[in-house]
Amino acid sequence: MNWLEFRNVSKQFSGHLAVDDASFSAQEGEIICLVGPSGCGKTTALRMIAGFETPTSGEIWLGGHEVSTLPAHKRNIGITFQNYALFPHMTVAANVGFGLRMRKFGREESRAKVAAALAMVRLDGLDARYPSQLSGGQQQRVALARAIVIEPVMLLLDEPLSNLDAMLREEMRVEIKEIQSRLKITTVFVTHDQEEALTISDRIAVMQAGQVVQEGTPVEVFERPQHSFVASFIGQSNLLRGVAAAEVDGHVGMRTHSGIDLHGRPIKPIEPGTPALAVIRHSRVRVEKPDSPDSDGSDKAGPNVFSGRVELINYLGDSVQYVCSLGDAERIIATVAIANAADIALAAGDDVRISWPAGDCLVVADASMPDQDDD
Amino acid sequence: MSARISLGSAGAIAWLVLIYLFVLGPAAVVIIGSFNTATSFPSDFEGFTFGWYAQLGEHPEFLDALFVSIQIGAIAAFVGSVIGIPVALALARYDFRFKGMITAFIMAPLILPQIVLGMAMLQLLTALQLPATFLGLALIHAVFVMPYVVRAMLSCLTGLSPSVSEAAASLGANAWQRFLLITLPITRAGIMAGFIFAFIMSFINLPLSLFLTTPTSTTLPIRMFAYMESQIDPFIAAVGSLTVIAVIAGSFFIEKILKVRLLA
Ligand SMILES: Nc1ncnc2c1ncn2[C@@H]1O[C@H](COP(=O)(O)OP(=O)(O)OP(=O)(O)O)[C@@H](O)[C@H]1O
Ligand SMILES: [Mg+2]
Secondary structure, eight states, X not given: OEEEEEEEEEXXXXXXXXXXXXXXXXXXXXXXXXXXXXXXXXXXXXXXXXXXXXXXXXXEEETTEEOTTSOGGGSOEEEEOTTOOOOTTSOHHHHHHHHHHHTTOOHHHHXXXXXXXXXXXXXXXXXXXXXXXXXXXXXHHHHHHHHHTTOOSEEEEESTTTTSOHHHHHHHHHHHHHHHHHHTOOEEXXXXXXXXXXXXXSEEEEEETTEEXXXXXXXXXXXXXXXXXXXXXXXXEEEEEEEEEEEETTEEEEEETTSOEEEEEESSOOOTTSEEEEEEEGGGOEEEOTTOOOSSOOOTTSTTEEEEEEEEEEEOSSEEEEEEEETTTEEEEEEEXXXXXXXXXXXXXXXXXXXOOGGGEEEEEOOOOOOOOOO | OGGGOOHHHHHHHHHHHXXXXXXXXXXXXXXHHXXXXXXXXXXXXOOBOSHHHHGGGGOHHHXXXXXXXHHHHHHHHHHHHHHHHHHHHHHHXXXXXXXXXXXXXXXXXXXXXXXXXXXXXXXXXXXXXXXXOHHHHHHHHHHHHHHHHHHHHHHHHTTSOHHHHHHHHHTTOOHHXXXXXXXXXXXXXXXXXXXXXXXXXXXXXXXXXXXXOOGGGOOHHXXXXXXXXXXXXXXXXXXXXXXXXXXXXXXXXXXXXXXXXXXX
């Protein structure tokens, strides 16, 4: 049975639907990521689970109980906020001990639990400091300790890493995951960073404009996007827009607006003539010199083989990114792993052969939506 | 330090001195006059004396009035705080319909001419067939000072994110515990500043009291006003000086010790 059930929940703020018939769920001990662009309703969804907002419609179930209208202070849920929200007038120890104080723990027991929680987030020795005397990363840790010390039935983390620098982010991400799996605490992790979502979660719910457009494991969401928004938001992909064509031996045909014909793998059956979006991950695109021999013996003149030109090369350390032009209007990015800089075989201005396997080219119905950057 | 004052900062200092002279100059004249041995005010400085202050002992009606003013100020500030603090919390935390209009309505006593307010209150009391009483005057002062409480409180609350109180809720604190353990201590300076500010505004108020004064509710400004109708002498200057010093001390405490910005 699912520990958390978010069932067809909507939240309306004076004329504006912040969450629109959204559903997702998590099993006990799982970590689920709500991921989506800014303003898509992640925080609002989290606030309804915490009990700070009441759903306009729909139900929220926690451990077999319907909690939609239960006041926040009776839910026993730990939460950290985008802005930490520590109590400025209390020391670190008092902040962490606040929930225990509300639960009427004895002084000694409380002190021991606070010490253990602070040790878990590696903040021992700072008990007497005030929040204003801590760095952002330290404040985030205090907030985490404060949330877990009460042994909540569920942990809600609202963009816990977004205010940290790149190094600390990585470190905290690993730590949160460790603490979460050690305590086996069901967790909702909100982020707008798809990479963060893929690495930390057992499940992902991708949100767009208040709706959950796809929910599944990271692998499902990454490899089998059911929706053009998911395809473009998750992973670093080339996006080509066009119109679906007839099916050819198992693959769907598609013609881009710039007139390029390609073959791809449809996630769902797609009607010829309808708007379609082709999604090809940067890492699945091959770029080679036009005269290079075929390593895998595939047909040089087959589908999804095009000639283009390298426009720009981005050196990324352990990979290199070739930004290529294809035809008049399309731009294709290929990311190639390299062992060292000597492996960069191409130069800007080179004519190249660009190809990708039809199986790695997803073709999804193009739901009308604002253009998304294919970064 | 003086050697390093640039032309610009010298100009700024001169400007400040000018402003202080303009604002505090008249008060200084009164304070200096209160130490003058001359028997009229204003007059040339003839000699220094504390005598006018000592005379306060011979005017028990001023001490009574002072006592009334303190009581009324305390009641007004207390009632104003009890109403004003939740109002400020609601204004800071919630968005609701007609918020702008409601805010303007709550703040109205700040800008309404006090003569009009006093008249309106007198009418109200008459219509309700309530006699003008000590308590009535105190409550009307409370209505008048409440916006000052709201303002002091709001200046404290703008920096306080609602999620701080929500964090406490998630940790098991009910509404009452959140107010007592989180909101109240965090906004303590604002509450004290609001109380003192409200007290001062009641303490120095003349127009409201004029309409509603009774023998048992003669405030210090009313007493001074009555005295000055017949004569102005260094004695009344001494009384005035004491109130000025008390008010400046209160404002200084708010701005420097509590660090709450009232004006600006
Ligand atoms: N209290 C509120 N009143 C009115 N509108 C609100 C309220 N809270 C959120 N909204 C609106 O609901 C939408 C979703 O907001 P939400 O804070 O849930 O987004 P988010 O996904 O958390 O974004 P971010 O990544 O920027 O934190 C936004 O358009 C926001 O303006
Ligand atoms: Mg948010």
